Amino acid sequence: MSKRVGIREVAAAAGVSVTTVSHSLSGGGQISDATRERVKTVAEGLNYAPNRLASGLRSKRSQIIGFVSDEISTTPYAGNVLLGAQDAAAANDQVLMVVNSNRNSTIEDRGIDALLQHRVDGIIYARMYHQAVELPAALSGIPTVLLDASSDRTDLSSVVPDEEGAARTAMAHLLEAGHRRIGYLGNIDDIPATRGRLAGYRAALAEHGIAFDESLVTESESMTGPGRDAASRLLAQPERPTALFCFNDRIAMGAYQAAHLAGLEIPRDLSIVSIDNFEVLADALLPGLTSIALPHYEMGRWAIERLAAELADDADSAPQQIQMPCPLVLRQSVGPPPR
Amino acid sequence: MSKRVGIREVAAAAGVSVTTVSHSLSGGGQISDATRERVKTVAEGLNYAPNRLASGLRSKRSQIIGFVSDEISTTPYAGNVLLGAQDAAAANDQVLMVVNSNRNSTIEDRGIDALLQHRVDGIIYARMYHQAVELPAALSGIPTVLLDASSDRTDLSSVVPDEEGAARTAMAHLLEAGHRRIGYLGNIDDIPATRGRLAGYRAALAEHGIAFDESLVTESESMTGPGRDAASRLLAQPERPTALFCFNDRIAMGAYQAAHLAGLEIPRDLSIVSIDNFEVLADALLPGLTSIALPHYEMGRWAIERLAAELADDADSAPQQIQMPCPLVLRQSVGPPPR
DNA sequence: CACATCAACAAAAACGTTTTTGGGATTGGG
């Protein structure tokens, strides 16, 4: 294999200086259109691929974005976040360097240090589910955007799902189908989603003039087993709910099992809607589970775009903290209430 | 924020030349232990973080490994592969730059090109499920290891799951529990897993002197619905199987549903074992699904370690194509056959 | 016509390391 072609070779082949080649390809400097085009053609022809290490060294822009997340393995969401981030990065001629902490702050610090050594231009600090975070000290010197995470730092941009809105959307769907007695299978963890979704549940009821009934609300771990037990309790009530809104798909799966045990058919006897749109589950359940999707892909995109804007520091570079809307994904688990 | 401390500052502070600092920190050159230690301490004290762009430029080693995968979003396995790769990379002082093709070869080529521009030292070319691949031309010049993918190139290392072994392990578990009439809910796609697992099924039967009975084998798409239908057919037979070995967990979920519909209780009336160990599903099913785990984390580790060995090109750098064993994860879906 | 302005390019410096080459002190052998 021949020696790699560098900017010098291109310059020689095009009969210009390396300066001119650099300017021609980057769009900078004062170069006549004719020369610029010629250089580009020559570079193309030689299959010239610039050395980003060298260009980053001089220009102080590595075009690498660091992506640090807490856990990438236990959830299938991670992939979509990463995908959104990657697509947006590619559009900006950037590439992602990813690092995982496994919730271990030592590993996290080491990972961040590695990213800094590689002179990433900025960092996406991501969590795999919406939570409040404290920013590691190592991130103080570098542009950072929070993803699925919130902090008290108003100088940092962040994006999280609109938990309350998600719950309202889910409830609106049930209410529009005619349900009035709607149970809520809630979560017990102390995380933003717990508060937000419950708030959304209450707000939706209030909006429709339905009184909040504590006996229709449960709290459990967000897993299938506990969800099943909680659902069974609600369904055992004399005047049982005609619909259940579930904190997430795992709990909803438990609700399916509880319905089955109680001899209820979904959606004829009981409607169910949930949050997560965890496809492997929602599609596999019988009937398919109508669920609110968390906008992972979109959050990934947004974070990168925000970071790019802040790096470019144009006018609109003021930090933003946004809540992203969550769309409803229709399947077959909702119907009108039994009369 | 003060100017970033470079190797010069360290040299000045330690009262030596930059050469000496470089050698002290990298372990190269002829430096007395005393000086080496002193330099290290000073560097530590100044919080010196070497610029990898610069060091890579000169040394031709970026310490970046490219990770290109076909689809990262639709499967939860991706995370574990990435995690294994990352852990191994961190141990080698390397970091991962990841790129996703979404099964689009144009995007893939662009991604690989980006990696090459950043001068990655090597590339892990990964698929999210075991399949035969054709290597993109862009990879011809760079050390590459195949992950969950096989090709006809014997000059490349690769790692895939031992499909046949996995099936044999699953079958051994059922056979040891006493089952003799074991159905196989197979897959229909033309992929290595289809052939390997069926072969393992047959081999295990043969080993135990049980005749292969075609009427106990089905082929279907590997999704819950088709799996349910296939299972129902097997269970409707006059002399129905006492156990089912499923191509994957989704089909197994279908088998659960079929069992339920047929009024059979798992594992009392029917035992089920499967392949994938897709935790969100296997744990959520009632009873828990005994399943063979695909060694994603381990394959990720292995690929990086192999690549590192080939990059170091020590003695043992001859390419290897290996099949990784798949462990059985016990849950509650297997019991003795009904008498 | 003298001078400033400008467009289009080139030469040289710079980025922060690693590697190559050089060189002075110490040691050891004859």
Added chain:
DNA sequence: CCCAATCCCAAAAACGTTTTTGTTGATGTG
């Protein structure tokens, strides 16, 4: 006591770009 070898370190070159500074010829201006 002289020379070679060895040990420890420093000076300088090199990596492949981008940025800064220069240069040249053309164009306008009073």
